Amino acid sequence: MAEAAVAEGGMTRREFLYYIWGASMALFTAEAAGLLIYFAIPRFREGQFGGAFPVPVDLLPGVNAPPTNFPDGRFWLVNLDTSSGEGSERMSPASDESEPIVGVLAIYKVCTHLGCIYDWNGANERFECPCHGSKYRLDGRRIEDPAPRSLDRFRVEALDANQEVLATADTAVIADTTTYAPLVLPDGTATIRVDTGGRLDGPSQPLLCELRDSCP
Amino acid sequence: MATFVDQVRELGLKQATIAKVDEAVERLTAGLNVNDIRDMLRGEEPRRPNPRLRPHADGFWLHIRPSFYHTEVTHIYPSFRLGWLSTFMFVWETITGIFLMVFYTPSPDVAYADIWNILGNVPLGQLMRNLHRFGAEVMVVVVALHMLRTFITGSYKQPRQFTWVTGMVLLVLTLILSFSGYLLPWDQLAYWAVTVAVSAAEATPGPPALGENINLLLRGAPVIGAGGLLRFYLLHVLLLPLLLAIFFFVHYYKVVIHGHSLPPGREAIGEDTAKRVPRDERTYFLPDIATSELMWSALTILFLVAGAIWFYNAPLERHANPLVTPLHVVAPWYLAWSQGWLKLADKVFIAFIFIPGLATAFFLMPYFEVGKSRRYADRRLGISVSMLFIALMWISNWMGSPEYLVQSSPDQEVAQELLPQEGHSALKEVPYDFLEPGTYTPFDAEDAPNPYLAAALEEFERAMQQRSCSLSDDGPYEPCQVMDQGDTVRYGNRFTNDAMPDPEAQLIIDDYQDNMRRLTLVFSAPDPQNPGNELYAYTRTGYRHEMSNYEEETRLLQ
Numbered sequence: 001m002a003e004a005a006v007a008e009g010g011m012t013r014r015e016f017l018y019y020i021w022g023a024s025m026a027l028f029t030a031e032a033a034g035l036l037i038y039f040a041i042p043r044f045r046e047g048q049f050g051g052a053f054p055v056p057v058d059l060l061p062g063v064n065a066p067p068t069n070f071p072d073g074r075f076w077l078v079n080l081d082t083s084s085g086e087g088s089e090r091m092s093p094a095s096d097e098s099e100p101i102v103g104v105l106a107i108y109k110v111c112t113h114l115g116c117i118y119d120w121n122g123a124n125e126r127f128e129c130p131c132h133g134s135k136y137r138l139d140g141r142r143i144e145d146p147a148p149r150s151l152d153r154f155r156v157e158a159l160d161a162n163q164e165v166l167a168t169a170d171t172a173v174i175a176d177t178t179t180y181a182p183l184v185l186p187d188g189t190a191t192i193r194v195d196t197g198g199r200l201d202g203p204s205q206p207l208l209c210e211l212r213d214s215c216p
Numbered sequence: 217m218a219t220f221v222d223q224v225r226e227l228g229l230k231q232a233t234i235a236k237v238d239e240a241v242e243r244l245t246a247g248l249n250v251n252d253i254r255d256m257l258r259g260e261e262p263r264r265p266n267p268r269l270r271p272h273a274d275g276f277w278l279h280i281r282p283s284f285y286h287t288e289v290t291h292i293y294p295s296f297r298l299g300w301l302s303t304f305m306f307v308w309e310t311i312t313g314i315f316l317m318v319f320y321t322p323s324p325d326v327a328y329a330d331i332w333n334i335l336g337n338v339p340l341g342q343l344m345r346n347l348h349r350f351g352a353e354v355m356v357v358v359v360a361l362h363m364l365r366t367f368i369t370g371s372y373k374q375p376r377q378f379t380w381v382t383g384m385v386l387l388v389l390t391l392i393l394s395f396s397g398y399l400l401p402w403d404q405l406a407y408w409a410v411t412v413a414v415s416a417a418e419a420t421p422g423p424p425a426l427g428e429n430i431n432l433l434l435r436g437a438p439v440i441g442a443g444g445l446l447r448f449y450l451l452h453v454l455l456l457p458l459l460l461a462i463f464f465f466v467h468y469y470k471v472v473i474h475g476h477s478l479p480p481g482r483e484a485i486g487e488d489t490a491k492r493v494p495r496d497e498r499t500y501f502l503p504d505i506a507t508s509e510l511m512w513s514a515l516t517i518l519f520l521v522a523g524a525i526w527f528y529n530a531p532l533e534r535h536a537n538p539l540v541t542p543l544h545v546v547a548p549w550y551l552a553w554s555q556g557w558l559k560l561a562d563k564v565f566i567a568f569i570f571i572p573g574l575a576t577a578f579f580l581m582p583y584f585e586v587g588k589s590r591r592y593a594d595r596r597l598g599i600s601v602s603m604l605f606i607a608l609m610w611i612s613n614w615m616g617s618p619e620y621l622v623q624s625s626p627d628q629e630v631a632q633e634l635l636p637q638e639g640h641s642a643l644k645e646v647p648y649d650f651l652e653p654g655t656y657t658p659f660d661a662e663d664a665p666n667p668y669l670a671a672a673l674e675e676f677e678r679a680m681q682q683r684s685c686s687l688s689d690d691g692p693y694e695p696c697q698v699m700d701q702g703d704t705v706r707y708g709n710r711f712t713n714d715a716m717p718d719p720e721a722q723l724i725i726d727d728y729q730d731n732m733r734r735l736t737l738v739f740s741a742p743d744p745q746n747p748g749n750e751l752y753a754y755t756r757t758g759y760r761h762e763m764s765n766y767e768e769e770t771r772l773l774q
Contacts, residue, residue, distance in 0.1 A: 113558075119543075121624060128622075130543045145561075148563065
């Protein structure tokens with residue numbers, strides 16, 4: 001027999017071809033699996049889940065007042081001014097925040113932990129998530145675990161009565177994360193436009209409860 | 217070969233027909249004729265060669281079953297029939313599931329209405345749904361107990377390590393199968409449990425696009441909707457049962473190849489005699505094991521049907537609402553431990569390091585526990601550790617409950633006990649006619665106009681007592697424990713360190729419309745440090761329609 005002539009440990013041509021053939025089949029299977037996964041990824045139009053939501057300026061909550069809920073756009077609107085001293089039980093600067101926080105923010109309604117819809121708790125003066133107990137301050141900064149980051153923010157624009165854009169929220173870098181800065185509304189603002197297509201992640205600042213030494 | 221006509225000529229019509237029937241029975245049973253079957257039923261010894269072995273050799277249905285068992289393993293101990301029961305439950309779930317599929321369409325537009333149709337309109341529909349849901353939970357319990365038993369009797373030791381590995385696959389598939397069915401009713405319970413589970417996939421370590429795409433694959437869209445429901449439906453009714461069936465056959469083949477392990481004390485340490493069964497210790501499948509399995513089937517069906525009729529009702533909450541996560545949302549009990557752990561630490565660590573690490577440890581356990589002895593006295597450490605693990609899981613399950621780390625403010629917690637967003641309560645169960653309009657305090661139970669309302673008000677008082685305190689000694693509640701925390705002052709009582717000081721609480725029932733009554737809970741408590749400021753001010757409203765038939769629903773779904 002031909003195989004008998006091959007030295008021990010050597011490879012016959014037949015064996016070698018089998019390996020090549022097997023490897024090409026394995027490669028093909030991997031490619032087919034990749035294509036199947038690609039096939040199964042859902043198709044949806046870009047921007048299908050975002051939109052521009054105009055909000056008349058008189059629907060804006062008062063300075064540091066409890067937030068206003070906009071379920072259709074999946075956001076909360078808050079009006080912040082830590083320099084005013086109003087509503088300090090809800091919104092006061094933490095020890096690592098030297099600059100005052102002033103302006104309007106649109107905060108995404110979905111908890112950054114595992115996608116539940118958190119709610120404003122009036123008695124505890126903070127956002128609370130019913131699923132795993134994450135807590136957030138009025139401006140969306142996280143107070144308690146297990147949220148991995150503060151709440152996500154949408155782009156806010158200020159429009160005058162003629163629907164001309166007066167100002168657009170700047171981005172700011174907080175804790176190495178680019179997010180929207182609160183927008184100070186210019187005089188003459190009639191409408192606030194929230195673009196839920198433009199969402200930026202919240203920053204992963206230290207937990208407020210750690211700074212206050214009040215973690216459960 | 218003589219034709220039937222020839223046989224009739226030779227034997228007469230009657231005898232020829234009997235012979236033909238006998239032949240047909242022998243073919244159908246792959247080897248047993250009518251007399252052989254009657255011999256079995258009479259309890260007689262088989263003729264030689266033993267025809268009762270032929271269905272195992274020649275027939276399809278019995279070829280995977282052993283033709284005899286060691287008599288030692290046919291008793292309740294050591295197997296408790298748990299492996300067999302797991303298989304039975306899988307078949308049971310398949311059958312009841314197919315019946316439910318007849319009346320169910322996996323679309324967010326109609327799925328929820330389909331469930332109500334099954335509950336209220338389809339004859340025996342509610343029973344069928346209860347049987348399926350109860351069966352799913354029983355299956356989880358049975359499979360978990362089967363693993364526990366296998367561990368405790370050391371049956372996963374050499375040569376059965378791989379059987380254990382396939383068993384672990386079956387356990388994981390059972391959990392996923394049960395959980396994937398959770399979404400199908402498209403109620404709040406379903407929607408949020410599945411949203412959380414799928415969101416965990418987004419935390420997959422690696423580039424963010426990986427987690428995002430895994431999430432998209434499962435959800436069928438950026439948020440769970442029609443695509444997600446269809447995907448979970450197909451997983452639940454097709455892919456997962458198919459995988460489970462495949463792994464079942466691998467598992468069972470290994471069980472048969474190695475034989476059922478004997479009780480640990482019945483063989484010498486290090487010996488495996490399961491495949492060397494002396495003739496006098498054999499119990500043959502036909503008729504004894506088959507009869508016993510029929511009896512167990514009957515008993516199990518009795519248990520499941522009685523449970524689904526009298527003791528268990530599959531819950532159904534309100535229609536899924538992607539905009540509201542209900543307070544006190546919980547994972548199914550068999551996954552509550554994961555909800556508890558997710559509250560504690562980073563989700564990447566819990567979902568992708570801790571839980572998979574634990575699962576891997578379970579998979580590989582038989583390859584690490586290599587001591588030869590299966591006897592309990594020689595495995596004290598392992599069995600103790602397993603008991604500690606079970607205790608840990610009990611505690612973790614409690615950590616998954618709303619009591620741990622997700623308590624809301626006391627006013628909302630009391631409102632939740634009386635008028636919960638989902639589920640039932642003493643107040644919700646008061647029949648419409650007994651919701652006497654008026655204003656009630658938590659202490660009005662004795663003066664209540666009827667016993668239904670009295671029961672609800674007693675619950676109101678109990679809930680208020682737990683979450684309120686009195687600043688003066690003669691107040692109606694527990695005395696306050698005042699905790700000064702620098703910038704804020706908190707109040708506690710014997711039960712909680714988050715209590716309302718001197719609260720006013722009222723239940724107001726009024727006629728909102730014809731045939732509709734409004735239930736309003738009003739809480740207020742002034743800030744003792746800053747009178748004029750409200751520390752607590754909360755109102756929760758619920759409505760009841762005369763025709764809503766809620767009491768009936770309550771009985772249906774409680």
